[in-house]
Amino acid sequence: MNRSYVGQSVPRNEDRRLLTGQALFVDDVQLEGMLHVAFLRSDHAHALIRGVDVSAALARPGVAAVYTAEDLGDYWRPGPLLVPPPPVEGLTFNEATQVPLAKEKVFHVGEPIALVVAESRYVAEDALADILVDFEPLGAVVDPEAALAPDAPILHTQFGTNLAAHVVQGHGDYEQAKAEADLVISRRFLYDRGAACALENRAVAARWDPKAEELTVWDTTQAPIPIRNGLARMLGLLESQVHVVAPFVGGGFGPKIMMFYPEEVLIPWVAMKLGQPVKWTEDRQENFYATTQERGQVHDAEIAVTQDGRILGVRDFFLHDTGAYDSYGLTVPINSQCTLLGPYSVPSYHSEFKAVFTNKITVTPVRGAGRQHGVFVMERLLDLAARALGMDPAEIRRRNYLGNEAFPYNHQIIFQDFSPLFYDSGDYLPALETALETIGYDSFREEQRRMREAGRHIGVGVVSYIEGTGIGPYEGARVTIDPSGRVRVATGLGTQGQGHYTAFAQVVAEVLDVDVEQVHVTTGDTREFGWGTGTFASRGAVVAGSACHAAAQAVREKILAMAGRVLEAVEEQIELSDGHVRVRGAPERSLSLGELARMANPLRGAVKPGTEPGLEATAYFGPDRGSTASGVHAMIVEVDPETAMVEIKRYVVVHDCGRLINPMIVEGQVQGGVAQGIGNAFYEKLIFDDSGQLLNASFMDYLLPTALDVPRVEMAHRETPAPMNPLGLKGVGEAGCIPTGAAFAQAVEDALPEYGLEILEIPLSPNRLFSLLEDAHDH
Amino acid sequence: MTSPVELSVRVNGASHQRSVEPRLLLSDFLRHELNLTGTHVGCEHGVCGACTILMDGEAVRSCLIFAVQADGHELTTVEGLAAGDDALHPLQTAFREAHGLQCGFCTPGFLMTLIPFLRDNPTPSDREIREGISGNLCRCTGYQNIVQAVRLAAERMAPEATP
Numbered sequence: 001m002n003r004s005y006v007g008q009s010v011p012r013n014e015d016r017r018l019l020t021g022q023a024l025f026v027d028d029v030q031l032e033g034m035l036h037v038a039f040l041r042s043d044h045a046h047a048l049i050r051g052v053d054v055s056a057a058l059a060r061p062g063v064a065a066v067y068t069a070e071d072l073g074d075y076w077r078p079g080p081l082l083v084p085p086p087p088v089e090g091l092t093f094n095e096a097t098q099v100p101l102a103k104e105k106v107f108h109v110g111e112p113i114a115l116v117v118a119e120s121r122y123v124a125e126d127a128l129a130d131i132l133v134d135f136e137p138l139g140a141v142v143d144p145e146a147a148l149a150p151d152a153p154i155l156h157t158q159f160g161t162n163l164a165a166h167v168v169q170g171h172g173d174y175e176q177a178k179a180e181a182d183l184v185i186s187r188r189f190l191y192d193r194g195a196a197c198a199l200e201n202r203a204v205a206a207r208w209d210p211k212a213e214e215l216t217v218w219d220t221t222q223a224p225i226p227i228r229n230g231l232a233r234m235l236g237l238l239e240s241q242v243h244v245v246a247p248f249v250g251g252g253f254g255p256k257i258m259m260f261y262p263e264e265v266l267i268p269w270v271a272m273k274l275g276q277p278v279k280w281t282e283d284r285q286e287n288f289y290a291t292t293q294e295r296g297q298v299h300d301a302e303i304a305v306t307q308d309g310r311i312l313g314v315r316d317f318f319l320h321d322t323g324a325y326d327s328y329g330l331t332v333p334i335n336s337q338c339t340l341l342g343p344y345s346v347p348s349y350h351s352e353f354k355a356v357f358t359n360k361i362t363v364t365p366v367r368g369a370g371r372q373h374g375v376f377v378m379e380r381l382l383d384l385a386a387r388a389l390g391m392d393p394a395e396i397r398r399r400n401y402l403g404n405e406a407f408p409y410n411h412q413i414i415f416q417d418f419s420p421l422f423y424d425s426g427d428y429l430p431a432l433e434t435a436l437e438t439i440g441y442d443s444f445r446e447e448q449r450r451m452r453e454a455g456r457h458i459g460v461g462v463v464s465y466i467e468g469t470g471i472g473p474y475e476g477a478r479v480t481i482d483p484s485g486r487v488r489v490a491t492g493l494g495t496q497g498q499g500h501y502t503a504f505a506q507v508v509a510e511v512l513d514v515d516v517e518q519v520h521v522t523t524g525d526t527r528e529f530g531w532g533t534g535t536f537a538s539r540g541a542v543v544a545g546s547a548c549h550a551a552a553q554a555v556r557e558k559i560l561a562m563a564g565r566v567l568e569a570v571e572e573q574i575e576l577s578d579g580h581v582r583v584r585g586a587p588e589r590s591l592s593l594g595e596l597a598r599m600a601n602p603l604r605g606a607v608k609p610g611t612e613p614g615l616e617a618t619a620y621f622g623p624d625r626g627s628t629a630s631g632v633h634a635m636i637v638e639v640d641p642e643t644a645m646v647e648i649k650r651y652v653v654v655h656d657c658g659r660l661i662n663p664m665i666v667e668g669q670v671q672g673g674v675a676q677g678i679g680n681a682f683y684e685k686l687i688f689d690d691s692g693q694l695l696n697a698s699f700m701d702y703l704l705p706t707a708l709d710v711p712r713v714e715m716a717h718r719e720t721p722a723p724m725n726p727l728g729l730k731g732v733g734e735a736g737c738i739p740t741g742a743a744f745a746q747a748v749e750d751a752l753p754e755y756g757l758e759i760l761e762i763p764l765s766p767n768r769l770f771s772l773l774e775d776a777h778d779h
Numbered sequence: 780m781t782s783p784v785e786l787s788v789r790v791n792g793a794s795h796q797r798s799v800e801p802r803l804l805l806s807d808f809l810r811h812e813l814n815l816t817g818t819h820v821g822c823e824h825g826v827c828g829a830c831t832i833l834m835d836g837e838a839v840r841s842c843l844i845f846a847v848q849a850d851g852h853e854l855t856t857v858e859g860l861a862a863g864d865d866a867l868h869p870l871q872t873a874f875r876e877a878h879g880l881q882c883g884f885c886t887p888g889f890l891m892t893l894i895p896f897l898r899d900n901p902t903p904s905d906r907e908i909r910e911g912i913s914g915n916l917c918r919c920t921g922y923q924n925i926v927q928a929v930r931l932a933a934e935r936m937a938p939e940a941t942p
Contacts, residue, residue, distance in 0.1 A: 027816075122802065197918055199819075199882070200821065284823060668878050698822070
């Protein structure tokens with residue numbers, strides 16, 4: 001009997017621990033003699049530090065130590081550049097990376113200046129109030145456009161400008177396309193900042209064991225192995241002396257991969273310095289000030305189309321607000337630049353962006369990672385063009401999709417993985433038709449009219465997107481048959497709720513034909529597996545899943561070879577099923593995998609030269625290029641023009657992430673992504689005042705969608721296999737939130753045709769929508 | 780610092796006597812004094828609901844209560860939900876089967892909110908379920924599968940199938 005697990009909605013192996021309160025999260029780490037850390041953070045967005053007086057804090061009972069930048073000595077140095085700029089010709093990049101503690105100047109509210117180590121977090125926070133900082137406030141740069149004004153205060157004075165980067169990419173001749181076009185639409189689009197708001201805040205705990213000469217660090221990171229490597233380098237230790245554990249992590253969404261946050265640099269250092277275990281856990285308010293954020297782009301974009309709605313070209317200039325530092329390189333704006341092209345044929349494209357420094361929290365990828373900005377701009381341009389041409393919004397998309405014969409398709413620009421932007425495969429038109437059919441697009445106009453007669457305003461939005469997923473460089477996995485007969489899998493990724501303990505188990509269980517619950521997966525523990533990069537760019541299942549598959553295949557070969565020797569049969573006669581090997585036709589000649597594993601690790605005799613003990617294999621997967629997921633979102637909303645409240649009546653997602661490992665998990669990712677997208681579209685906006693103060697740094701003021709705000713997402717899957725990996729997988733983690741804002745805008749406009757509304761910004765809110773309606777009314 | 784105060788509580792059926800600072804939050808007491816780390820802290824200002832526990836059978840936010848206020852009360856945390864090591868409470872089983880959790884950080888708070896909710900309303904409508912959990916934030920699931928899990932649990936926990 002061959003078990004089929006890949007493609008099945010297997011309940012998750014990790015759930016029992018999470019449901020019973022037995023799963024370890026970093027803040028759960030409790031060690032004998034543990035001290036607790038609190039950070040003193042800047043109240044100013046932009047200021048010089050004239051002096052820091054920690055004497056009163058040091059004198060407070062229960063305080064073990066207080067450190068400022070001065071105390072760090074040679075350990076104080078700017079963090080590494082996480083992602084260097086991609087190889088784009090003529091690119092400008094001014095590198096400014098964060099420091100462990102601010103020394104002479106602070107660049108955003110919340111930047112750490114000092115840290116207190118105390119017997120409890122309560123005492124540590126008391127002592128923060130004892131520290132005196134002499135600030136000399138400077139003018140703050142908040143608005144990304146104002147950042148480039150000639151009289152703007154300069155953040156990083158060594159550059160003489162707030163320009164962080166300038167990148168021009170494109171193909172074809174846009175000016176020519178524009179000259180030939182029947183219609184040119186140009187608009188300014190805004191996409192403002194939001195926060196990832198994982199429910200678990202960040203945390204780091206560290207213990208130095210002087211006898212073992214070993215540092216153990218528990219970190220809520222999405223990238224435990226790079227953290228280990230960096231810490232070893234900074235602390236002058238061997239990588240083998242640093243053990244990083246990312247246990248259960250309570251949501252990642254991008255910001256938990258920012259090597260290195262100051263806290264990640266400092267907590268291990270303090271543990272070594274004091275010879276005592278130390279822990280720091282971020283509180284929610286700190287999370288708003290100290291954890292990286294995303295969004296904040298201004299696009300001046302233009303589309304040139306023919307009378308029949310065909311795209312001739314797109315031109316886009318945009319400003320990208322990178323915040324105080326640009327340590328994550330250009331991943332976010334490059335994603336925006338590339339993803340704008342969507343599933344469409346765009347014969348000419350000119351895209352130019354400037355990233356600017358502002359006195360705000362650093363920008364790094366948050367779920368979607370800039371893709372939603374590109375999608376918003378393109379989809380809105382298509383909507384506006386369709387409106388001007390009197391064409392149905394679905395029809396203009398239909399006319400511009402890349403046909404299936406186009407793949408692999410090269411857009412001739414560079415993607416975030418430094419490879420040309422290649423679409424490996426896709427099948428776009430059927431996804432659109434399925435979405436239209438599911439939402440009842442054809443009959444909707446009739447219903448809309450009926451509702452309108454009853455004084456109600458409903459509208460529909462349908463948008464497309466693609467998502468570059470599953471990029472390199474590589475991940476690895478080790479698969480071992482345990483002498484108990486259970487199967488152990490270890491991979492270097494961290495996990496933040498994606499179901500890796502189950503999805504990887506399914507891949508391995510299918511290859512080895514064992515019960516999926518008998519496959520024990522470890523992720524995020526550098527002792528268990530020490531090679532890899534991390535969880536980002538919707539790549540976990542694709543890249544690590546493929547590595548698990550390869551390692552399991554290699555173990556399968558070892559099992560068959562060894563069983564052939566032991567059972568005295570040719571390999572072809574050996575049958576592997578149900579956790580046993582058997583000789584075909586002679587069921588009495590059978591061994592369990594556990595027995596075989598014990599025989600593979602003998603106490604006497606010899607393991608033959610050229611072979612290895614045990615039933616174990618390690619394999620790596622490194623795709624040249626990512627795989628391109630795609631889909632269509634459709635939604636029906638009802639808008640009350642009096643209150644500007646929007647109710648989502650229906651939400652349909654037709655999604656193509658290649659072959660599904662576990663449809664239940666995939667659907668969960670999509671539903672959760674849509675919820676985040678709805679938040680970005682209508683609830684969540686970080687509001688900074690002119691001095692760079694964040695005005696809504698709490699869950700009272702920054703609204704996450706609740707169960708009353710998120711509808712059930714109706715889903716259909718299409719499976720266009722990825723040609724670049726053996727299982728045909730594409731990533732899915734970010735898809736749900738990428739086109740949501742664009743769908744929302746189209747649907748709201750459609751609900752209120754008489755206003756002639758143009759929604760050119762995200763996020764909206766009832767207030768903002770109300771004022772847009774007022775403006776439209778006045779015109 | 781104020782001098783410690785004596786505190787006596789029953790948590791998941793076991794009695795605990797401790798001497799604590801008056802300002803110690805109940806959430807910190809449970810997590811750090813009693814090592815019951817299944818109760819999670821997501822915002823410490825009463826919005827996210829991750830720290831929800833039962834006090835005398837009712838759902839409360841342990842981040843908004845001082846430990847000393849629990850003196851003499853009976854508390855239940857997520858660790859006390861299942862009957863034994865191998866067993867799961869029907870609500871926990873339903874969460875697993877309906878995929879009502881992803882990262883699982885908010886999950887204990889949802890479970891503890893739902894225990895009195897289902898006791899008071901054993902056959903809730905979807906709307907009632909959504910209202911019932913609207914004080915708990917989840918960033919991963921988009922809530923749909925949580926609603927599904929509650930429906931499943933309600934069906935199974937109903938004393939007799941209601942007509």
